[in-house]
Amino acid sequence: MTRIVAGEYGGRLLKAPTGATTRPTSDRTREALFASIEATHELTDGPFIDLYAGSGAIGLEAISRGAPTAYFVERHPQAAAVIRANVATLRAQDRCTVLQQPADRACQAGAVDAQTVFIDPPYDVRTPELADLLRTLLDEGLCRPDALVVVERAHRDRWEWPGGVEPLRDRRYGAAHLWYGLAL
Secondary structure, three states, X not given: OEEOOOOOOOOOEEOXXXXXOOOOOOHHHHHHHHHHHHHHOOHHHOOEEEEOOOOOHHHHHHHHOOOOOEEEEOOOHHHHHHHHHHHHHHOOHHXXXXXXXXXXXXXXXXXXXXXXXXXXXXXXXXXXXXXXXXXXXXXXXXXEEEEEEEEEEEOOOOOOOOOOEEEEEEEEEOOEEEEEEEEO
């Protein structure tokens, strides 16, 4: 089980998918992520996209902290079902959309105009593939100019932002490494 760290749903427990399909972001990393976002960025200004959503904990944390809407992209049926159950438990269906499809297909689906995008792919998604996905996300208008984009990778994985994103900062939290960038 994981929990919402703060905000409207703070302390509420969330289900997590079983098996090797997901890798939950730790409470400590989520707290640091949202402290960093809230220090420099306004979650209430627009939609939040959680790519490779797993249990949905990141997007639900964003909703809890004031994001008006969240889009959860998860291709695995079991994980998507867990996200839907977590959304229902919080009674947040009117603010959440679960897209059960691969991230690359969701990025080609059309404009969302997100203000914040969080991308936490499985470890087997290689850096060039992830950079291509991010380019598609920017080219297809899923996020607005000046949107905050955060990529989580294993601390041993290198990350280079593709064109169209201004690097801001990066931080390591145990096994996780977060890179923050601004869409241009």
